[in-house]
Amino acid sequence: MxxxxxxxxxxxxxxxxxxxxxxxxxxxxxxxxxxxxxxxxxxxxxxxxxxxxxxxxxxxxxxxxxxxxxxxxxxxxxxxxxxxxxxxxxxxxxxxxxxxxxxxxxxxxxxxxxxxxxxxxxxxxxxxxxxxxxxxxxxxxxxxxxxxxxxxxxxxxxxxxxxxxxxxxxxxxxxxxxxxxxxxxxxxxxxxxxxxxxxxxxxxxxxxxxxxxxxxxxxxxxxxxxxxxxxxxxxxxxxxxxxxxxxxxxxNMLKNFMHFNMLKNYLSYRILHEIPHTVLNGDSKMRASNNLNFSFLGINGEDLITKLDEYEIFVSTGSACKSNTSKASHVLKSMGLSYERINSSIRITIGIHNTMYEMKQMVVTLKKIIEELRHVSPLKHKYNFK
Ligand SMILES: Cc1ncc(COP(=O)(O)O)c(C=O)c1O
CATH class of the missing domain: 3.40.640.10 (Type I PLP-dependent aspartate aminotransferase-like (Major domain))
Structure with missing residues (x-):
């Protein structure tokens, strides 16, 4: 896992x-x-x-x-x-x-x-x-x-x-x-x-x-x-x-900081470069070394979490983010993000026990699941998903 x-x-x-x-x-x-x-x-x-x-x-x-x-x-x-x-x-x-x-x-x-x-x-x-x-x-x-x-x-x-x-x-x-x-x-x-x-x-x-x-x-x-x-x-x-x-x-502060940054930068680079229609939420510089929050446009964040769970990969939405807008993340709402961006967001937070191998596995699995979810997405035509 x-x-x-x-x-x-x-x-x-x-x-x-x-x-x-x-x-x-x-x-x-x-x-x-x-x-x-x-x-x-x-x-x-x-x-x-x-x-x-x-x-x-x-x-x-x-x-x-x-x-x-x-x-x-x-x-x-x-x-x-x-x-x-x-x-x-x-x-x-x-x-x-x-x-x-x-x-x-x-x-x-x-x-x-x-x-x-x-x-x-x-x-x-x-x-x-x-x-x-x-x-x-x-x-x-x-x-x-x-x-x-x-x-x-x-x-x-x-x-x-x-x-x-x-x-x-x-x-x-x-x-x-x-x-x-x-x-x-x-x-x-x-x-x-x-x-x-x-x-x-x-x-x-x-x-x-x-x-x-x-x-x-x-x-x-x-x-x-x-x-x-x-x-x-x-x-x-x-x-x-x-x-x-x-x-x-x-x-271990310094050692962990370097570990988090290395894994975060690797994951972030590959996700943003290899998965189209993906946006990073939050500031890219003034940001904790272990946090990534992405919107994968055209899909529902909770569906993605459920699918990742089937592969024993555990991430979360910032907070419960259901189709009911009142339940959407108060943080992303405060930032003025669109409902679509909020709805498609997930949070990935790295810990001291994570490894580079896990990041590589994460990218491969994420790409596969997102492609599947986008294929059946109601927004498929809007974004020209295959
Ligand atoms: C920023 C922040 N404050 C407070 C809490 C609550 O901490 P605890 O789970 O120890 O009650 C959390 C937990 O998620 C948090 O992220």
Whole structure:
């Protein structure tokens, strides 16, 4: 099988499970217990927080463990909603739903949310941000890399604007971690979201970085774990696995970057040159090293995914993209792409385990399937397909 859906989830690094196993089997002490078993678990969490912090150049005490990217994003939006005097958020129209839906909910409760538009390459115009910030603005939240089209937003520049205007800046870096170097000291980010399973760690665990001094109320309350910020007994095994994933991600960053780029460039070149009526969606330069999003005009993206699946090749659409336009990708829609282009799009995301041989297989299979699908396409005559 060829797995090319690494923006959805990734395969764990080989030795992570082995390091997690003791915490499932015999190191089951509650990290809040004061006896030795508890202390062992607590130490394992502290060590993992150091590894997570090291990946983004923060302090370990600025890392709060969550159940993943969704919870971290919800925590931020929910947290700022307690601000009595400032009820304005600036975000973008192409954020992940774990930012957009909590924002939509706040709007129903009287918040004002500005959704920054993107150009036809999926890039935000940063010049607008400064003008849009008012004394009512409590948060700017802009993702680093988009999960569907891989576009890289200039978060350093945005963080500088927010810093100058004294407004909190949050970035969802779920898709950029491991692909682009993140340094919270250098880029003045106040809050940042991470997810373990996107960087070859276990699922169901992630983190929210909160800069020392930033006040954010907790989203989940109860037993008072993690200094009262995020209650609930910690999933020690998962946290240990996440910590190792961060360590390996940091160590292998350059090697992986070169690997992703080599495979991406090869695949992209061959697809664009050998499959006619194909367009790359998203910016070709300001783009994550592992992301490709193509529209193969004249066919339906979901049909293509289903056919590839029969050959044990796994890719995805950015989001559910059915004949019903309301379900079409909100990202591609925001870029102003035609329905036909959105409908024919698929996302290919490369991972650390992919090989050049797999890319070659992918091209051969893709060409064969696309020819078959185009042969029976209702748009056959429009494009002169054989
Ligand atoms: C950009 C982005 N943010 C947040 C999430 C949610 O992360 P998790 O699956 O850890 O909840 C995802 C997952 O696809 C994502 O791509």
């Amino acid at each position: 060829i797995y090319l859906d690494n923006a959805s989830s990734t395969m764990m690094y080989d030795d992570i499970l082995d390091k997690m196993m003791p915490f499932f089997k015999y190191r089951y002490g509650n990290p809040s217990s004061i006896h030795k078993m508890g202390r062992l678990s607590n130490t394992a969490i502290k060590n993992a927080k150091k590894q997570i912090a090291c990946m983004i150049n923060s302090k370990p005490e600025e890392i709060y463990i969550t159940s993943g990217g969704t919870e971290s994003n919800n925590t931020v939006i929910h947290g700022v909603s307690y601000n009595k005097y400032q009820n304005h958020i600036i975000t973008s129209s192409i954020e992940h739903d774990s930012i957009l839906l909590p924002c939509n909910k706040l709007e129903k409760n009287g918040f004002r949310v500005t959704y920054l538009e993107v150009d036809d390459n999926g890039l935000i115009n940063t010049q607008n941000i400064e003008k849009l910030i008012t004394d009512k603005t409590c948060l700017v939240s802009i993702m680093h890399v988009n999960n569907e089209i891989g576009t890289i937003q200039p978060i350093r520049k945005i963080s500088e604007i927010c810093n100058k205007k004294n407004v909190l800046f949050h970035s969802d870096t779920v898709q950029s971690a491991g692909k682009i170097c993140i340094d919270v000291q250098n880029s003045k980010i106040d809050m940042l979201t991470l997810s373990s399973h996107k960087i070859n760690g276990p699922k169901g665990v992630g983190a929210l970085y909160i800069r020392n001094g930033v006040q954010l109320p907790p989203f989940i309350i109860g037993g008072g774990q993690q200094n009262g910020f995020r209650s609930g007994t910690e999933n020690v095994a998962n946290i240990v696995g996440f910590g190792i994933a961060c360590k390996l991600t940091k160590t």
